Amino acid sequence: MSSSPAVTISSWVKKATSRARPVGLAGLLALVASCGRSNGPPLVDDRLGVSKAEVHAPIDFTFDSVDDRPVSSEATRGKPTVIAFVNTGSLPAQAQVDFLVVMAKHDADKVNYAAVALEARENREIVELYRKALSIPFPVALADETTTAGGGPFGDVTTVPVTVILDRAGRIVLRVAGRVVKSDELRGALRGL
Secondary structure, X not given: OOOOHHHHHHHHHHHHHOOOOOOOHHHHHHHHHHOOOOOOOOOOOOOOOEEOOOOOOOOOOEEEEOOOOOEEHHHHOOOOEEEEEEOOOOHHHHHHHHHHHHHHHHHOOOOEEEEEEOOOHHHHHXXXXXXXXXXXXXXXXXXXXXXXXXXXXXXXXXXXXXXXXEOOOOOEEEEXXXXXXXXHXXXXXXXXX
């Protein structure tokens, strides 16, 4: 038997009014979505497309590099890592890469950077030209079929750009989808990693 809307709204009001501090619109929407769940309050960030999910186990990945520099979990462990999932036809993805290129010029010795193109294998040459045209100093790779289809350890990355920060152990600590993340926001998220 399903609960009536009055019961659902009543439980939501109780949950909402029990909070000690006010929440923004995003917090309110997350609170409504979490009604009926017993796994605690949702983790909320007021910025669109940002996930501050709980830190989980390190992830494993390997992507086919276009320039023989590895883009894998093994190659990135030990330093914080920023990975941008892009495609060659997206201007926002290109803008994201431009921000990472500038950042890498200043701190590539302390942070790993990589771009992963969501392109078919037959477009490898286009991805190589993209890397050269944007003067990308860090590794660029092609995503595997699972990742391109919206699966894999990074989740659905098809709404480019998707920017992910991994900690030194290889755990996702920040994931921003569908918008450009500027340098100051990235540096803030990298602080302390």
